[in-house]
Amino acid sequence: MDLTKPKVLENGIVDLGCSNRSAIIRLANWAQDLIDNNKPIPRSPFCKWAAERVGSKDKQDLTIFISARKGKGKSYTALYLASRIAEEIALLLGGKPSDYFTIENCALLMDSSKITHLLSTKGKYQVLIIDDAGVGANNREFLSRGNINFNKIMMTCRTKRWIVIFTSVLKSHVDLNIREMSDILINIYKSFHEGGFNICKAKNSDVIELPNNKNMTISKRLSFDKDNKKIDFWVSFAPDRKLAEEYDRQRDIAADKILQESNEQLNEKQAGKAETKQQELFTKYYEKVKHIYESEPGIKGKEVLRRCPGLTPTYLDKMRAQINAKQEED
């Protein structure tokens, strides 16, 4: 008997043996064995629980927050998780998994108004992904209309029984309300990109209000069996290839769009600034410059600039061009 080989227990829980540093290696070997030999992936107790939470009489919703450094596989983990939860919801409520999750349910790097639109148009029991939530629900724009609308929707999403999966590099990058409303926090602990899986840690999160008007977040490992076995690690596999490809394609489009919007905003801002400055200088010096040139024809530009502090050669040229044009008109 191989004492170090993980054993799959009831409810899809894997017994890794002793809790030591090599437990994660044993788990990685087990996961790799499933992939390499096309073995069936056990039913997920988490996804089953999530589906029952939204699909049962409890009338609950679920907010999941996935965090990890860039490139560790947050988006793919979110996609895989969403697909698996959709499968469980389909088993529970009937229909196809695609009735509960498709690529249309993903908000990719979108701004908050688009997220708000997406959330407000989706039906019941949907699994949604807000990828890179820092873009749409940024903590630095906490009073923006988009964030406020977004929070309102998040607070009322219970009636729609949604499962919303946020991803972000750090939890702190996202608006506080969303962070506090997250039920499950998932962190990508170790990536095995070449192997086709990630090892994650997951905790449930509860916020308690303290008497001094402060909040305290309590996080606990998840457990789903009668013996209350605390689950230390979770394996997420690569999502469906077609889904991942489409996701990547849409993400590239979204990234380009964001970049374009940022550039446009920057240009508008710069254009606006230049216009204001020109107006200010024209109001202040136009008549004075006109008078100087009329009274002292042939005066050097340098001398005019010396008499008009703040005026630059560019604006002086513009002013002269306008003065000449007016004189010609007259």
Place this chain on the structure above:
Amino acid sequence: MSFSDTNKSNSNPMSGGTPKDKYVDFFFNQFGCYTNILRSETDEGILDRATAALIAICPDVALREELFKKYTEKKGIDGVTTASAGLAGNFMSHISDTLEFTEKSYASVF
């Protein structure tokens, strides 16, 4: 050497803690004595009685009966010494599970 000679925890009125703590203290003292007997005793009669005494301090009725049954079965086949060693191992495994000496890791899939 007998059980009563080194029965420290049971004789110490100052031993504190919860009933569980007291039992654990008592058990390990008894178990230490038992392994000494198992290691050194050549008289099978004494070892047999020591094993019976150890089984008797098992707090779980079902487990106690199971241990006793297994011990008597194995004693007939492998002899007192081997059966006693097996029983000591089984008893310790049970205690380890109860007191969670070995912390385990669990995982699952999304």
